[in-house]
Amino acid sequence: MGHSPLVVRDLSVAYQKKPVLFDASFEVPEGKLIGIIGPNGAGKSTLIKAALGLIPKLKGEVLVYGKPYKQQLLKVGYVPQRESVDWDFPTNALDVVMMGRYGRLGWFKRPGAADRMAAMECLDKVGMSPYADRQISQLSGGQQQRVFLARALAQDAQLYFMDEPFVGVDAATEKAIISLLNDLKRQRKNRAGGSS
Template sequence: MIEIRNVSKTYGNKSVVENVSLNIEKGKITSFIGPNGAGKSTLIKSILELIPSVSGTVEIYGKTYKEKRKIVGYVPQRESVDWDFPTNALDVVTMGRYGHLGWFKRPGMKDKRIAMECLEKVGMEEYAQRQISQLSGGQQQRVFLARALAQDAQLYFMDEPFVGVDAATEKAIITLLNDLKKQGKTVLVVHHDLNTVQEYFDWLILLNVHLIAAGPTKDLFTKDHLQKTYGGKLTMLDSETSPILINSR
């Protein structure tokens, strides 16, 4: 579904992503994992052309992102959003419909109905008229997930969707991801909590500036692969079936 070839990105003299090449398969829930500063979010933003790459190419079904942007949904990190912008939850979700509208067209009743249905799917219908600044962190995250759903994409990128949310929201998010998978959608998630990786994800992309490995979670979630990815930042104990994270800094 996605072909990434020799993508690199630098900030100043520092390489953040270096010569990454991989294929991402359709219909899986895939996680980017690696230490802080490993380039996970940077790689996603390069794929979505939110930031320019120094080199390399990305194709989605053999086309550029601009040619396929209508089938791609994006949930950014919460801290990158201006939550003081004066708008309510329903309006934010309705923004996800803009890709289905032509230039200068305003959302109609059908778009509002779809937006409301998406709020219902994430348990936020009661907050449709609530200003986004008045929502909790978990509620804000659910609203942005609903906006991505309203887009009715085939491919979803989610940057740290589980950070700063309560247990109920985390459960709602993973239920939603599995529902998308059942519909044949593809989901890519930047994730930091290694203790939930095996439960949540089918496929892993291990990244630390360079690509360490990519493949099924059952094959890559091992002490050896994680030590290669995290180096001395990871302390682990072995259980009978898998490594258990004790400390990562």
């Protein structure tokens, strides 16, 4: 029998010695869409960041398919909060999505035609292929979110973390994200997402 995509056991986190998350434990079954729901300041983003090793844990264990996250990097895709991204960084939409391919290429191999094609397919899935050459600073909030969703798709991960994917996006983008999540669910991909 295989391991669950995500197991969190007794996870606790503190910021500057102030406890934020206490003994969180849960398991994500295969092929499920899981929402983390709570008010602002409840620790939703903290839980996701701690699970991804982006912030230190006080205690607890996080397993991705039975192993520590750092051993399973290629199996995990992440869509950060829009507000945490530097949208003035001089790069276009296609280059952002290509970043999702780098983990599979290794340090010394440059992305090739197949990677570019895969990135374009991911942009197309989120309705953003006409904007491939557009600077990300020139995109609307909803378009920016779609680009980062495409970047996560380009990783071809098995487990996706999305930190408040619906905040600050228009109705069309929200509908597109939900449609894509349902497509991934049918493909038995797994997600853990936070929302207010």
